[in-house]
Amino acid sequence: MSTINRLLSRRHKHQHGTQKEKSNGGPLNGLFVTDGEKRLHEKDDDKKIKLIQHRLARAGITNFKDADVAYVLNAAYASGNTDKAYELLVLLEDSEEGIIQSYDPNIKMLGAINREGVTCYLDALLYAMFARLGSFEAMLYKNFEDPPRKKLATLLRLWVNTLRAGKLITTDIVRYVPNML
Helix, strand or coil: CCHHHHHHHHHHHHHCCCCCCCCCCCCCCCCCCCCCCCCCCCCCHHHHHHHHHHHHHHCCCCCCCHHHHHHHHHCCCCCCCHHHHHHHHHHHHHHHHCCCCCCCCCCCCCCECCCCCCCHHHHHHHHHHHCCCCCCHHHHHCCCCCHHHHHHHHHHHHHHHHHHCCCCECHHHHCCHHHHC
8 A cells, every 4th residue: 555545544434433542551651761761841831732733633543642742742843843743643643644755866864863872873873774765664654563673663764754754854853763672
């Protein structure tokens, strides 16, 4: 099934209420927030969160909780910018659904920020594997039932989708990859 057909069929399901409930409570449940780590959002963020939720609902994405949106909004990638938070949540939803962005030679890929000087080799490896070559892409389409491998697959898809969208992969995304391996 092509990426566009998968995207349209998924969004169509959301709009007509036939989307099955996710067993893990949504893509962010346990993906980015480690045990005991909770991000509290400020009251000023409530308007931004409602705006993002409204934009997501118009796009047929309804599985993110306010806490998920607040986390992404306040993370390094968005840094309070509603457009960037929306952008990352859409990329995350696509990654959760198994949708991989195709390589476009007209998009300048920015790569990843080296986290504390220890992820440069990992960043270079993932860039080399997924930036342009389709050789390794097949492993991204595999679906897993067990939560650890499912989270790793979603995170790798998010990394690839962010890279191929021409967005900088920030440390709030990079920091979770070594923990998943």
